[in-house]
Amino acid sequence: MRLVDLRFAGWQLEPIPEAPARYYGKCRSCGERSPHAALVGQGQLWCLRHTDATGHAEYEIFESQEFNATVPADSTPATT
Numbered sequence: 140m141r142l143v144d145l146r147f148a149g150w151q152l153e154p155i156p157e158a159p160a161r162y163y164g165k166c167r168s169c170g171e172r173s174p175h176a177a178l179v180g181q182g183q184l185w186c187l188r189h190t191d192a193t194g195h196a197e198y199e200i201f202e203s204q205e206f207n208a209t210v211p212a213d214s215t216p217a218t219t
């Protein structure tokens with residue numbers, strides 16, 4: 140996942156380098172989720188195995204990315 144270069148009120152989002160993107164599949168029939176995996180194919184394989192075990196056939200694949208909100212060197216966060 141690539142974050143959009145977005146700033147708001149003096150803050151920006153920075154991906155955590157040591158926490159790469161992770162993927163998981165979710166069954167839309169029962170809500171069961173696969174374990175988080177490093178490769179999207181691992182989430183997809185879980186979906187196929189879940190179909191074989193349950194007959195459920197509708198899924199979503201999610202990608203997650205951990206990040207921090209930081210203050211860019213050329214900015215200061217707004218105060219309220």
Ligand SMILES: [Zn+2]
Nearest residue numbers: 166168169195
């Ligand atoms: Zn299911």
